Amino acid sequence: MATPKVKPKGNDRERVLTQSVLAAAEGLQLRDKDLAAVLGVSPSMVSNYRRHGAVLDEDKTPYHLGIAFIRVFRSLAGIVGTRPEHLRGWFHSDNRDLGGTPSVLVTKPEGLYLTLQYLDANRAVI
Structure with a gap:
């Protein structure tokens, strides 16, 4: 798993998404x-996001995985x-579906998008 270089500053979208x-x-x-596994980065990179102002680069895959993760959270x-x-009860419990x-x-990634699709489908039930 490649670790992106620490990017101390980013644009507003990158900073907001990272936070x-x-x-x-x-x-x-x-x-x-x-x-780190969700985003496809190293645990040290997550630490850099938390403690050193690094941001998810919108031109890289971790940024897009981060968007999907946020969508999972919001759908849930x-x-x-x-x-x-x-939130935690559902997220950490076995789901037969x-x-x-x-x-x-x-x-x-496939599990992230499967979970997102499942939540979006269940949220849209009328």
Whole structure:
């Protein structure tokens, strides 16, 4: 897994997305090593995002995976509400429809997009 160079400054979109990804991971109690897997970066890079002002570069894949992760968080909040225990309960529990635990599934791109598709489909039910 390639570690992108630390980019101390970024444009507004990059800074906002990076902070949103970190906040969503915290809200879902996703460990840094698991967030690193979600984004396809090293755990040290996540540390750089948290502590050293590095940002997700919008021209790189981790930025786009971060967008998908934020969409998972927002879709889940739209279904179960914003109470942390409900968000975390769903995210860390086995899901028969998905064939696994969402917190584990999202650590691979195919699982991230499967979880996003599942949540979007369930959120749209009328």
